[in-house]
Amino acid sequence: xxxxxxxxxxxxIVIFLLGWEALSRGSxxxxxLFPPPTTxxxxxxxxxxxxMPAQSALLMHVGMTLWRVLLSVVLGIVAxxxxxxxxGLNRAVYSFFDPLxxxxxxxxxxxxxxxFIVWMxxxxxxxxxxxxxxxxxxxxxxxxxxxxxxxxxxxRAAQMMGSRPIGVxxxxxxxxxxxxxxNGVKLGLARCWMxxxxxxxxxxxxxxxxxxxxxxxxxxxxxxxxGGILLxxxxxxxxxxxxxxxxxxxxxxxxxxxxQA
Amino acid sequence: xxxxxxxxxxxxxxxxVWGVVRFVYPFVVVALIWETALRLGWVQSVSLPAPSQIAAxxxxxxxxxxxxxxxxxxxxxxxxxxxxxxxxxxVTVGALLSLSPLxxxxxxxxxxxxxxxxxIAWLPVxxxxxxxxxxxxxxxxxxxxxxxITYNTMRGIEMVPRNxxxxxxxxxxxxxxxxxxxxxxxxxxxxxxGLRLGIGYAWRALVGGEMLAAMIEWGIGKMVFQxxxxxxxxxxFVGILLIGLSGYLLDRTFLRWLEMATVERWGxxxxx
Amino acid sequence: MLQNExxxxxxxxxxxxxxxxxxxxxxxxxxRDINLDIEEGKFTVLIGPSGCGKSTLLYLLAGFEKPTxxxxxxxxxxxxxxxxxxxxxxxxxxxxxxxxxxxxxxxxLRSNGWSKADADAKAREYIAMVKLNGFENAFPHTLSGGMKxxxxxxxxxxxxxxxxxxDEPFGALDSQTRKHMQQELQRxxxxxxxxxxxxxxxxxxxxxxxxxxxxxxxxxxMVKGIIDVNxxxxxxxxxxxxxxxxxxxxxxxxxEVEKELEMDGM
Numbered sequence: 001x002x003x004x005x006x007x008x009x010x011x012x013i014v015i016f017l018l019g020w021e022a023l024s025r026g027s028x029x030x031x032x033l034f035p036p037p038t039t040x041x042x043x044x045x046x047x048x049x050x051x052m053p054a055q056s057a058l059l060m061h062v063g064m065t066l067w068r069v070l071l072s073v074v075l076g077i078v079a080x081x082x083x084x085x086x087x088g089l090n091r092a093v094y095s096f097f098d099p100l101x102x103x104x105x106x107x108x109x110x111x112x113x114x115x116f117i118v119w120m121x122x123x124x125x126x127x128x129x130x131x132x133x134x135x136x137x138x139x140x141x142x143x144x145x146x147x148x149x150x151x152x153x154x155x156r157a158a159q160m161m162g163s164r165p166i167g168v169x170x171x172x173x174x175x176x177x178x179x180x181x182x183n184g185v186k187l188g189l190a191r192c193w194m195x196x197x198x199x200x201x202x203x204x205x206x207x208x209x210x211x212x213x214x215x216x217x218x219x220x221x222x223x224x225x226x227g228g229i230l231l232x233x234x235x236x237x238x239x240x241x242x243x244x245x246x247x248x249x250x251x252x253x254x255x256x257x258x259x260q261a
Numbered sequence: 262x263x264x265x266x267x268x269x270x271x272x273x274x275x276x277x278v279w280g281v282v283r284f285v286y287p288f289v290v291v292a293l294i295w296e297t298a299l300r301l302g303w304v305q306s307v308s309l310p311a312p313s314q315i316a317a318x319x320x321x322x323x324x325x326x327x328x329x330x331x332x333x334x335x336x337x338x339x340x341x342x343x344x345x346x347x348x349x350x351x352v353t354v355g356a357l358l359s360l361s362p363l364x365x366x367x368x369x370x371x372x373x374x375x376x377x378x379x380x381i382a383w384l385p386v387x388x389x390x391x392x393x394x395x396x397x398x399x400x401x402x403x404x405x406x407x408x409x410i411t412y413n414t415m416r417g418i419e420m421v422p423r424n425x426x427x428x429x430x431x432x433x434x435x436x437x438x439x440x441x442x443x444x445x446x447x448x449x450x451x452x453x454x455g456l457r458l459g460i461g462y463a464w465r466a467l468v469g470g471e472m473l474a475a476m477i478e479w480g481i482g483k484m485v486f487q488x489x490x491x492x493x494x495x496x497x498f499v500g501i502l503l504i505g506l507s508g509y510l511l512d513r514t515f516l517r518w519l520e521m522a523t524v525e526r527w528g529x530x531x532x533x
Numbered sequence: 534m535l536q537n538e539x540x541x542x543x544x545x546x547x548x549x550x551x552x553x554x555x556x557x558x559x560x561x562x563x564x565r566d567i568n569l570d571i572e573e574g575k576f577t578v579l580i581g582p583s584g585c586g587k588s589t590l591l592y593l594l595a596g597f598e599k600p601t602x603x604x605x606x607x608x609x610x611x612x613x614x615x616x617x618x619x620x621x622x623x624x625x626x627x628x629x630x631x632x633x634x635x636x637x638x639x640x641x642l643r644s645n646g647w648s649k650a651d652a653d654a655k656a657r658e659y660i661a662m663v664k665l666n667g668f669e670n671a672f673p674h675t676l677s678g679g680m681k682x683x684x685x686x687x688x689x690x691x692x693x694x695x696x697x698x699x700d701e702p703f704g705a706l707d708s709q710t711r712k713h714m715q716q717e718l719q720r721x722x723x724x725x726x727x728x729x730x731x732x733x734x735x736x737x738x739x740x741x742x743x744x745x746x747x748x749x750x751x752x753x754x755m756v757k758g759i760i761d762v763n764x765x766x767x768x769x770x771x772x773x774x775x776x777x778x779x780x781x782x783x784x785x786x787x788x789e790v791e792k793e794l795e796m797d798g799m
Contacts (some may be wrong), residue, residue: 009370033390099284100291106499106508108465110381110472111482114489115497118308153627156597161641161692162617171640175631198469201381216387225385228509229378236377255631256674 003114035223043223045232047212062235064207065196069239072128072192076135077185083136083145084184085169088177089145094144109195113202126203127196135188142184146177179252193216193236269527310495315502318495328484329499335479336467339395341404344463346454351407355414355455356440365415376412380405380466384473405466406459413455417448431487449523457516464508481507541609542570543696544594545726549588556795562753563589567603569747569756571696576641576722576729578743580736580782582790586754587732591700592716594730595621608695620689622699626681628673634660634684635669641692662721679710686721696728704737712770715741719767736786740779741768748785751792758785 017037023029024036035043087094111129116126150173152209158168200210209228234239292312298304299311311320322329358365358372383404389395421444429443445452471482485500548566554560563586579587596614599693605612607619615621620641635656642652660669663683671679682702689697699740702718705712715738722729725777733739736790739746740762748757760782764775 005366005370008366012371039385075514095283096290097695098288099287103502103505103509105505106461106464106512107505108468110469111485111501111504112464113472114738115494115501117489118492118494118497120745149401151627153625154629156595156615157621157623157627157629158640158644159615160595160617160619160621161644162690163640163644167644172629175629190377190379194381197379198381201385201473213382215387217388220389222386222389225389229382229386232382233374233378237374240377253633255672 032220033222035226040223040227040230044227047224047227058231060207060210061209062231065200065209066235068131068196068200068208069189069193072196073129073135073185073189075128076132076188076192077139077181079132080136080139080184080188081143081174081181083146083174084140084177084181087140088173089169090149098144101137101140105141108198109191110198110202113199117203122203122205127199127208129214130199131192131196134191138187138191139184140182141143142180142187143177147173149180150176161179169194175255179257182244182248182252186240189239189244193239196217223244264514267280288522290426297398308492308496309492315495315498318493319499329503332477332481332484333503335477335483336471336481338464339399339402339471340467343399343467344406344409344460346399346403347406347410347459347463350403351410351455352414353454355411356418356444358411359415359418361471370414372408372411375507380462381469381473384470388474396475398477398480400471401466401470402463409458409462410452410455413451413458414448417451417455418444420449420451446523446527451518453520454521457512460511460516461508463506464511468504472511479516539598540573541624543573543608544569544571544730545604545606545609546601547604547606549590549600549605551586551593551598552601555601564593565753565755567754567756571728571730574726575744576731576742578739578746579730579732579749580734580739580746580786581749581754581757582751582786582792583734585749585751585789586749587734587749588620588700591730591732591748595619603658617641617692618695620692620694622685622689622695622697622702622779624680624701624704625665626673626678626685628681628684630673633670633672634676636672637684638688638691640684641688646691656687656691659691662690662724663687663717677710678706679714681704682714683717686718690721690727696730699729699731701732701734704733711738715766718742723757723766726750736779736782739782740775741770747783748782748789751789757789760785 020029020034021023021036021038024031024034044058047058047061049058051060070088083097087097110135112130112133113126116129120126154172154176155168163171196208197210197213200208201214204211213225214227216222216228262415280489296312299309319329358368380401384397384401387400391397393398425443425447426439429439434442468482468485471477471480472486477483481500481504485504488494488496488500537791539762546567548729548755549564550562551564552560552562567590579590581587593600594607596612596616596619599613629640632640635653638659639647639649639652639658642655644650649653657669660666662687665680668676668680673684676684685702703714706714719742729744731739743762744761746760748760749755750757760778762775762778764778770773779799
């Protein structure tokens with residue numbers, strides 16, 4: 001059954017790739033704009049080997065982007081959870097920050113890039129700051145919802161047993177909000193990934209997948225552009241499956257707290 | 262009933278005025294602190310304009326020069342074309358995929374993989390293949406909206422209860438009639454979610470596209486991006502705030518009425 | 534009221550009143566003029582028609598709510614907020630889903646400064662007492678209702694509070710499990726000799742468990758009458774020596790239930 005499904009899904013992809021290959025090789029498609037898939041893969045291989053054995057140009061680009069994403073997501077989650085808990089616990093804090101967040105959240109990270117470039121110049125500071133911001137908002141949003149939905153009996157139970165306020169936050173509010181926070185982290189990772197790639201287009205100085213793709217586009221190296229995008233798809237797929245799903249199965253799934261969306 | 266109505270509207274009016282005040286006051290507080298900090302010299306920076314400077318810049322752009330509206334109309338033209346293309350094609354594709362098991366088996370996995378590609382990542386491809394102008398930006402907007410709308414249309418139609426469809430078939434309802442009378446209303450909750458997500462993605466894609474497509478002249482994203490070349494941070498702030506506000510208003514007004522008029526009235530979702 | 538002249542009662546309730554939303558026109562008067570002593574080592578049951586404020590009284594004892602008027606003393610000190618001198622057992626268990634059975638029971642001990650090793654050892658004693666050996670590392674969602682309530686009882690007893698407050702703890706269980714849990718509770722309390730305040734609306738449960746039954750009136754809740762149950766323990770369900778006590782409680786209660794029905798306009 002599963003095999004049949006995979007085979008069915010592979011049909012359009014294979015036809016698409018074969019058609020592309022044939023049309024491009026036969027020059028029915030402009031091979032400069034649409035280089036054949038085999039060429040794209042070869043070019044990815046070349047980029048991987050470039051600089052070997054000391055280093056690999058492709059891995060440097062990938063590594064730099066992943067490092068930025070990871071740093072941004074971690075900082076964004078920490079800040080988001082702290083602000084989210086404060087908002088969830090306190091009405092005044094909530095009513096102050098909620099309108100600000102509502103208006104700031106829909107601003108795409110790339111729109112802030114020119115401003116941050118003026119403030120911090122090209123490079124990591126600008127890229128990571130915008131990455132943090134883009135991960136921060138979804139996490140705040142969901143954390144607030146999670147904290148506000150806490151079962152009051154659990155809070156009472158913890159207080160009854162002599163838990164201090166900070167203990168109640170760490171042992172009741174946070175684990176309760178975990179289901180919600182995970183949704184925020186998923187969203188945050190997606191937005192952070194998007195923002196980092198986009199900001200790397202304009203603000204990276206020499207490494208990063210966004211920089212690699214953008215630079216290739218400006219030099220009309222279509223093969224590198226397509227290869228880069230293919231890599232983006234694969235890496236994000238792995239990131240989500242490996243990181244988020246594993247974290248989920250170790251925590252909220254084990255606690256019987258997964259709810260059907 | 263009739264005599265009570267004015268009282269009710271007064272109450273809701275009072276409540277909505279109070280709601281606006283509550284929404285606006287944090288911005289006022291932040292602006293006041295910011296302004297004071299700059300005026301009293303607590304913070305000093307050439308690249309951080311005071312709110313009053315930003316307001317003056319807004320006035321210049323919106324009234325004295327009036328260029329703001331040119332930027333806005335260029336942006337909304339691109340958004341409208343790209344988004345409506347996305348709605349038309351997205352709903353059609355989504356419906357086809359949900360109604361034909363074969364098509365779904367063939368294309369759903371590809372689709373769910375492509376959904377995860379950041380829209381902005383398509384931009385370099387488009388810049389190479391379609392040039393640096395309007396066509397590229399509109400296509401980016403289209404791609405931004407398309408996947409979310411397609412995916413949610415498909416999910417929505419899948420979730421229409423089997424027995425509703427059977428009951429309709431029993432009554433002799435088929436084909437297009439079945440689609441418009443049963444499947445469309447039944448899937449509307451999910452469809453509207455898709456439309457809302459779609460307009461959000463499309464708006465972001467628009468801003469990114471306008472910034473990076475070199476050959477266009479107008480557009481709110483372009484305005485922000487160009488301000489960098491003459492180091493005018495005030496313009497950037499005006500542009501960024503308007504981008505945020507427009508994104509918020511697009512979500513709250515444009516699709517909210519659709520939601521209120523349909524799924525909320527039918528009791529399919531809880532009133533917010 | 535019966536009272537030991539030499540030692541003051543463990544819990545002293547004086548002229549207690551509780552109103553919800555006292556400033557608005559929707560004020561609900563939940564409790565009025567409650568005067569009650571709860572003695573150390575005794576099992577006190579609060580019973581009354583639904584909505585009579587028996588749970589509110591328990592919440593006031595717990596410190597979850599604040600009284601509108603009057604005073605509430607535990608060991609001579611006013612009750613102001615929840616704290617580890619009391620243990621609370623909720624009807625819906627209120628176990629932490631993210632902690633194992635052991636983790637739930639050690640929570641109170643760890644919150645009060647016990648080392649991990651000592652807390653674990655103590656918790657294991659109580660796991661044995663409620664007969665949950667082998668389930669130390671199970672997460673709550675994998676347990677049955679009766680087992681969950683055993684964990685909740687062990688959790689509330691483990692840090693040795695002065696008094697155990699129980700809010701219809703067996704209300705969510707099926708009748709077989711419920712009977713079994715009543716007997717288990719009796720067995721556990723005979724070992725620990727704990728003071729208990731127990732809210733229920735079941736007369737059978739009240740008479741089976743109680744040393745003293747406090748009957749409350751329909752809203753606003755006042756003390757309608759107090760019935761002492763001086764029967765030897767362990768009690769058995771086959772005992773019918775307390776049928777007349779059951780009758781006495783029922784007759785006090787049925788007047789109130791009728792009153793409540795009239796108030797509802799039935």
